[in-house]
Each structure stands twice: as structure tokens, then as C-alpha cells.
Amino acid sequence: MGVTAAAAPVGAARTRKPRRPVDLLVLLALPAVGYLGFFFALPLVALLAKSVWTSAGPSIESYARFFGDPFSWQVVGNTLKIATLVTLVTLVLGYPTAFAMARARGIFQILLLVAMILPLSIGVVVKAFSWQIVLRRDGVVNQLLVWSGLTDEPVRFLFTETGLVLGAANIFLPFMVLPIYSVAKMIDPRLTEAAATLGAGPMYRFFRVILPLSMPGVVAGIAFVFSMAISMYVIPTLLIGDRYQTLATITGRSFLFLRNEQLGATTAVILLVIAVAVVLGSARLARGLRRTA
Amino acid sequence: MITERLFNVLTATVAALVVVFLLTPIVVTILVSFTSSTVFTLPPAEWSTRWYARMTTRPELWPSLMLSVEIALISTAISLVLGTLCAIAVVRGRFPGREAIQTFVVSPLMMPGLVIGVAMLQLFREVGLRDAYASLLVAHVVITMPYVMRTVTASLSLFDFSLIDAARTLGCSYPKALLKVMAPVLAPGFLTGALFAFLASMDNYPISIFFTDAWTKTLPIQMLQFLEEQPDPSIAAMSSCLILLTVAVLFVGDRLVGLRRLADF
Numbered sequence: 146m147g148v149t150a151a152a153a154p155v156g157a158a159r160t161r162k163p164r165r166p167v168d169l170l171v172l173l174a175l176p177a178v179g180y181l182g183f184f185f186a187l188p189l190v191a192l193l194a195k196s197v198w199t200s201a202g203p204s205i206e207s208y209a210r211f212f213g214d215p216f217s218w219q220v221v222g223n224t225l226k227i228a229t230l231v232t233l234v235t236l237v238l239g240y241p242t243a244f245a246m247a248r249a250r251g252i253f254q255i256l257l258l259v260a261m262i263l264p265l266s267i268g269v270v271v272k273a274f275s276w277q278i279v280l281r282r283d284g285v286v287n288q289l290l291v292w293s294g295l296t297d298e299p300v301r302f303l304f305t306e307t308g309l310v311l312g313a314a315n316i317f318l319p320f321m322v323l324p325i326y327s328v329a330k331m332i333d334p335r336l337t338e339a340a341a342t343l344g345a346g347p348m349y350r351f352f353r354v355i356l357p358l359s360m361p362g363v364v365a366g367i368a369f370v371f372s373m374a375i376s377m378y379v380i381p382t383l384l385i386g387d388r389y390q391t392l393a394t395i396t397g398r399s400f401l402f403l404r405n406e407q408l409g410a411t412t413a414v415i416l417l418v419i420a421v422a423v424v425l426g427s428a429r430l431a432r433g434l435r436r437t438a
Numbered sequence: 439m440i441t442e443r444l445f446n447v448l449t450a451t452v453a454a455l456v457v458v459f460l461l462t463p464i465v466v467t468i469l470v471s472f473t474s475s476t477v478f479t480l481p482p483a484e485w486s487t488r489w490y491a492r493m494t495t496r497p498e499l500w501p502s503l504m505l506s507v508e509i510a511l512i513s514t515a516i517s518l519v520l521g522t523l524c525a526i527a528v529v530r531g532r533f534p535g536r537e538a539i540q541t542f543v544v545s546p547l548m549m550p551g552l553v554i555g556v557a558m559l560q561l562f563r564e565v566g567l568r569d570a571y572a573s574l575l576v577a578h579v580v581i582t583m584p585y586v587m588r589t590v591t592a593s594l595s596l597f598d599f600s601l602i603d604a605a606r607t608l609g610c611s612y613p614k615a616l617l618k619v620m621a622p623v624l625a626p627g628f629l630t631g632a633l634f635a636f637l638a639s640m641d642n643y644p645i646s647i648f649f650t651d652a653w654t655k656t657l658p659i660q661m662l663q664f665l666e667e668q669p670d671p672s673i674a675a676m677s678s679c680l681i682l683l684t685v686a687v688l689f690v691g692d693r694l695v696g697l698r699r700l701a702d703f
Binding site for chain 2: 164184256382383
């Protein structure tokens with residue numbers, strides 16, 4: 146959302162002369178910017194500052210201690226692995242779906258829109274809870290597997306990485322589909338026809354026409370899903386349990402249960418750095434794509 | 439073109455599977471809520487509404503529902519005012535840094551909720567804000583503002599402001615021109631932004647969790663606590679009621695704005 150919003154045309158009035166003096170309109174932005182500056186940006190900066198500034202002066206001791214522990218590397222690894230897998234699954238499922246949605250008409254289109262928007266509007270606790278039911282030993286997935294003869298015995302999904310990736314991919318899938326859909330519906334179908342008339346094969350048409358045109362949506366979708374997947378807390382709590390740790394679950398638990406605020410602040414800053422890198426990286430990519438488009 | 443047809447069939451198949459995949463949790467929750475047994479077997483051996491009756495006897499449920507609705511309504515209202523003013527400045531103003539302001543105001547959306555929560559908790563301690571209700575409200579304005587900002591900026595930048603000049607030439611006063619010409623065009627953007635802001639506030643867990651106390655718990659936090667303490671199908675009953683409520687809200691949203699606009703990201 147942030148990425149596409151940044152790309153939204155803000156300069157509609159650029160060519161016209163302003164009705165009022167400039168300074169008055171800036172004033173309208175001040176309440177919102179001031180509010181977020183004080184309650185959102187300032188706390189984040191303070192969190193960063195405090196993590197490298199102890200009473201004895203600047204120090205990176207908390208990070209040194211964190212990264213000196215092999216367990217921490219496993220936590221960072223878990224976080225990145227799960228987020229990458231979730232992003233991949235949503236991309237593979239979401240890309241064709243977005244194009245089907247852009248092409249669909251009538252009842253099929255309405256069904257697809259409802260399937261995207263309805264889960265989006267339902268709470269994450271509700272959805273994660275229902276995945277707990279779906280993935281049980283006697284749940285729907287296992288019933289299907291046994292019934293179809295793919296497995297003889299129920300497979301353990303709940304409290305495994307597979308279950309977590311499946312549930313998280315389900316919950317984040319609309320955030321991959323919708324940005325790609327908003328780009329896909331703008332692609333003129335005559336472009337591929339023109340390419341075909343000029344002798345381009347299907348592979349060439351896809352990789353040289355469709356894919357480049359849909360890249361802004363893909364970048365936005367990946368940025369959304371990845372940044373949500375590294376920071377999910379409720380979904381792992383319900384689907385994989387306390388024994389599996391990611392940066393987000395450590396951050397939450399060390400503040401809420403363990404009262405180890407230094408550890409929590411350290412993991413929070415690492416999470417923040419990854420998230421900012423994703424935002425800046427995707428914004429940069431989006432800008433590059435707009436320039437070449 | 440045979441490959442083209444194959445491609446179309448393939449995408450349609452994936453899309454159909456995705457629809458099933460996405461609707462599975464919703465259907466499962468509703469089915470489980472009507473079971474008569476205490477376990478979550480599917481399909482239920484016997485149907486009953488006992489878990490709906492059980493749900494109403496959980497005393498913690500109603501206060502947390504009321505609290506969530508209250509916080510969501512007030513924070514969305516505040517965000518609508520602040521966000522719209524900021525959107526007007528960004529779209530209509532001619533000063534440097536407008537794009538930066540736009541990015542900044544929607545940026546809470548891309549930051550990990552837990553990190554925002556931790557950071558705010560430390561700030562609130564520093565300034566001595568200990569009241570759970572006030573903390574929740576302050577935090578939820580940060581959660582809801584990006585949604586308002588995003589949609590209102592988008593619809594404002596599509597609005598042709600010369601229409602207002604035209605209305606004034608035709609004898610409308612300036613406030614009347616705003617009300618009669620601009621307001622109807624911007625209303626769908628307002629509604630969409632407000633709807634998603636409201637839902638985001640109702641659903642928020644990772645920020646709210648730092649600002650709850652024994653008496654002040656928002657709905658998602660209360661529900662997760664139910665799930666951890668005594669999971670039974672009455673939670674599925676609550677979830678089904680919430681799903682029904684969401685369907686109703688979306689139905690109204692569809693009538694007012696149209697589903698296609700709601701899907702515009």
C-alpha cells in the first residue's frame with residue numbers, strides 16, 4: 146500500500162496556479178505530520194537510539210551479545226526463511242489469480258472480488274484459529290489427503306513449519322493479489338495481440354510484454370507480504386506454538402512474558418531495520434521501473 | 439492460439455483453487471460453530487446452537503467488543519479529520535516535500551506492528567501516560583491514519599478542481615460548491631478509507647497488546663486469551679458472528695461504493 150500510494154499522482158495541481166499562498170496549505174499537513182512525528186517516528190528513533198546508547202555512552206554490546214549466540218542466528222534464519230516461503234507461495238498462487246481476476250467478468254469476477262475482500266476484513270485471530278481447525282490431525286486437509294489416497298495416515302501439520310507457511314500464505318494472499326490485479330487490469334490486451342501479430346511466441350510475449358508491465362504490482366505485493374510475514378505474531382502463536390521462535394515472537398514475548406526488555410528492544414530494532422530495508426528497496430525498485438516503463 | 443487458451447485455462451484453474459483456499463477458513467469456522475460436540479470435528483456429527491448460547495454467557499466478551507468498537511470509531515474519526523487535511527495539503531499544495539509527507543503518513547502500514555508497539559510503550563512510560571484507554575486511542579490513530587490518507591489522496595488527485603470554479607461561475611457559493619460538487623465525488627474514497635481504517639483498528643493485535651490491562655482488553659486480545667485458556671467451539675460462534683457482521687458491512691459498502699472500488703489498492 147505504501148509503495149503504490151507513493152506512486153500515486155500527487156501532482157494533479159502542479160500545472161495550475163495555487164489558489165492560496167503556499168504556506169497556508171502546508172499548515173493543513175501539520176496536524177497529521179506532527180501527530181505521527183510525535184507518536185510514531187519519535188518512539189522509533191528513541192528505540193533505535195536507546196539500543197546503541199547505554200548510560201555509559203555509545204555501545205553495541207546488546208547486539209554483540211545477541212549475535213554472539215548461535216540461537217539468535219537460528220531465530221533470524223527462521224524469520225527470513227518463513228517470510229521468504231510465504232512470499233513465494235503467495236506469489237505463485239497470486240500472480241495467475243490477479244490476471245484471471247482482471248480478465249473475469251460477471252459472477253466469476255464478483256466471486257473473486259468477494260474471496261479477496263471478505264478474508265481481508267476478517268480478523269487475523271479468527272482466521273488463524275480456523276487454520277488451527279483445518280490443519281488438525283482430523284482436520285479437512287488430512288481428511289482430503291487420506292481420502293484421496295495420497296497418504297495412508299494423517300500428516301502432522303499443526304505446529305510444523307509447513308502448517309505455518311500454509312496458514313500465513315492464506316492470510317496474506319489478498320495482499321499479493323490486489324496490487325498485481327490493480328496493474329493487470331490496466332494492461333491493454335491488444336498489446337499481446339500486437340506482439341503475436343509481429344511474430345512473438347507465447348514465452349516471448351509473457352517475458353517481454355506481460356511480465357515487465359506487471360512488475361510494479363509484483364514489487365508492491367512482495368514488499369507487503371514479506372514485511373507482514375517477518376513481523377507476524379498471532380499466526381505463529383496459534384499455528385506453531387511457543388517453541389518456534391522468530392524475531393517478532395521473541396520481541397513480543399520478551400516484553401509481555403519474559404520481562405527481558407533489553408532482548409526485546411534488540412530484536413525489535415533488527416526487525417525494524419529489515420522492514421525499512423524492504424520499504425526503501427521496493428520504493429527504489431518501483432522508481433526504477435517507472436523510469437524504464 | 440492453442441497456447442493462449444491453455445494459459446487462460448491454467449490461470450482460471452489456479453484462480454478457482456485460490457477462491458476455495460481463501461474461503462476455507464470462513465466456511466470451516468461457521469460449520470464448527472454449529473457442532474454439538476466439544477471438539478472441532480468436521481463435519482459436525484450433530485448440529486446445535488449450544489455454542490451460541492455458551493458464547494453469550496462469557497462475561498468478558500461484551501466489554502471487550504464494546505471497547506474495540508469505541509476505540510475503532512473514535513480513532514477512525516480523528517484520522518478522517520487529520521488525514522483529509524493532510525491529503526488536501528499534499529494534493530493541492532505547492533511546497534517541497536509533498537511526496538515525502540505522503541510517504542511518511544502511510545508508512546506506519548509498512549512497519550512491524552510489534553515494533554511500533556514496543557517503541558510507543560517506552561515513550562508512554564517516559565511521558566507518564568499510564569491510562570490503558572488513552573494509550574489505546576493514541577496508538578489506534580497511528581494505525582488508522584494511513585488507510586484514510588491513502589484513499590483520500592487517491593480520490594482527491596483524481597478530482598478535477600476546475601469543476602468547483604465552474605460551479606461558482608454558475609452562481610454557487612464556495613462552501614456550497616464544495617458541498618454539492620466535491621463532496622459527492624470524494625464520498626466513495628472517504629467511505630473506503632474509513633471502512634478499512636475501522637476494520638484495521640478492530641483487528642489490531644500487535645500494537646494493542648502492549649496497552650491492555652486486566653480491565654481494558656480489545657476484542658482480538660480477549661479472543662486470543664480465550665483460545666489459550668479454554669478453546670471450545672464458542673470461539674467459532676463468536677467468529678461466525680463477526681464474519682456475519684463483516685459481510686453486512688461489506689454489503690453496505692458494495693451498495694455505496696461498489697466492490698471493485700473496495701479492491702482498489
